[in-house]
Amino acid sequence: MHARIPAVVAVVGALLVGGATTGTTLASWRDQASAGSGPVSSGRFLLDINGGGTTTAISLGTLPTLALNSGATAGAAQPQQATLNYTVTGKNNQMQLALTGISANQPDLVTGLEVAASMVTTGTTCPSPAGTYKPLSGYTSTTLGTLTNSSGSRKLCLSTRVKGNAPAAVAGKSGALTLTLTATQVRP
Amino acid sequence: MNKMMKGSVAGATGIALLMGGFGTYALWGDSEGLGSGSVQSGTLDIVSVGNASWADVSTTKTAAAWQASDAMVPGDKVTMTRSVTMDASGKNLAVDFALTGLPASPGWSGLAVTATYGGQALTKTADNGGTPTDPSDDSYTFTHDFTNPGAIDAAKNLVVSFDFDQSVSGTAQQDQSVSLAGLNLSITQHRP
Numbered sequence: 001m002h003a004r005i006p007a008v009v010a011v012v013g014a015l016l017v018g019g020a021t022t023g024t025t026l027a028s029w030r031d032q033a034s035a036g037s038g039p040v041s042s043g044r045f046l047l048d049i050n051g052g053g054t055t056t057a058i059s060l061g062t063l064p065t066l067a068l069n070s071g072a073t074a075g076a077a078q079p080q081q082a083t084l085n086y087t088v089t090g091k092n093n094q095m096q097l098a099l100t101g102i103s104a105n106q107p108d109l110v111t112g113l114e115v116a117a118s119m120v121t122t123g124t125t126c127p128s129p130a131g132t133y134k135p136l137s138g139y140t141s142t143t144l145g146t147l148t149n150s151s152g153s154r155k156l157c158l159s160t161r162v163k164g165n166a167p168a169a170v171a172g173k174s175g176a177l178t179l180t181l182t183a184t185q186v187r188p
Numbered sequence: 189m190n191k192m193m194k195g196s197v198a199g200a201t202g203i204a205l206l207m208g209g210f211g212t213y214a215l216w217g218d219s220e221g222l223g224s225g226s227v228q229s230g231t232l233d234i235v236s237v238g239n240a241s242w243a244d245v246s247t248t249k250t251a252a253a254w255q256a257s258d259a260m261v262p263g264d265k266v267t268m269t270r271s272v273t274m275d276a277s278g279k280n281l282a283v284d285f286a287l288t289g290l291p292a293s294p295g296w297s298g299l300a301v302t303a304t305y306g307g308q309a310l311t312k313t314a315d316n317g318g319t320p321t322d323p324s325d326d327s328y329t330f331t332h333d334f335t336n337p338g339a340i341d342a343a344k345n346l347v348v349s350f351d352f353d354q355s356v357s358g359t360a361q362q363d364q365s366v367s368l369a370g371l372n373l374s375i376t377q378h379r380p
Binding site for chain 1: 233234237246248249256257258260261262263264266272296299350361364365366367369371373374377
């Protein structure tokens with residue numbers, strides 16, 4: 001008789017636990033629907049020079065020897081070209097291109113040279129000179145143009161010469177010119 | 189049947205008749221109709237979800253049409269709007285509103301996403317997904333507890349806004365994409 005008591009207690013306990021569990025399974029109205037749509041995507045803004053890949057420095061080759069100025073007349077210009085490949089996608093995306101800086105690793109070249117730049121469509125001959133000459137010393141940015149939503153190529157035109165008032169020290173000097181081309185996203 | 193038996197049957201019949209006669213008595217009685225209005229249950233139903241419409245609401249320009257296939261650039265803010273019609277009624281009906289299934293897209297760090305329903309801003313929370321250490325399964329959930337069914341009854345606009353940070357620079361965050369295919373809207377009743 002005494003042996004049955006634990007069994008009875010256990011059964012009652014199980015019922016209580018079962019009752020408590022049943023009591024928490026509340027039901028509620030629920031409905032759902034798909035609200036899906038097409039994806040949201042970002043565009044592209046890429047530029048390379050002569051196929052050299054994006055955001056990399058490339059060499060335009062050796063510039064022929066520049067003629068010295070004579071009698072306060074600037075030396076003859078040496079033209080150079082490069083191909084700009086661009087990709088601009090996005091509803092409100094345009095690429096503004098500018099030659100934002102020119103420097104030289106030889107101080108006399110900085111004071112003695114000037115550069116003109118412009119951009120034309122592929123297949124078009126570069127103008128001569130390429131644009132308005134600007135001295136390397138204190139160079140101010142030259143806007144080349146704005147490319148709209150598409151991809152393609154443009155020709156970068158450069159003209160380099162010895163300034164008319166260049167000091168004699170520029171003679172016989174050699175060095176590397178570094179041009180900084182900046183593409184800026186602008187909203188139409 | 190002998191005489192004694194016949195006499196007993198006749199006597200019993202007589203008593204039964206007398207008792208039947210006693211049962212047909214009348215008492216006062218009255219009745220009134222207690223009819224009233226009906227008892228009815230409420231409703232909670234997403235009746236329809238309209239097609240998505242997109243708009244360019246960038247602050248730097250006037251609102252213009254946007255296609256789902258258009259790509260965003262830094263400074264863009266676009267909205268996806270879907271008209272949702274619900275049928276919600278009930279004295280003690282409060283509704284948990286949830287918009288789920290928007291990938292957090294950690295690779296597109298410059299994109300901020302917000303959502304409203306019927307003009308009510310929804311609260312955004314991040315869900316770590318099935319694998320907490322895997323950011324690719326993270327998602328956002330937008331919720332709000334509408335304590336008044338009138339706030340969601342009838343047609344309301346669900347608006348999801350995507351704001352691409354203007355300060356993103358260099359060549360960052362290009363070619364990103366967030367799938368909206370898994371967006372799911374659910375409403376769940378609870379008592380206020």
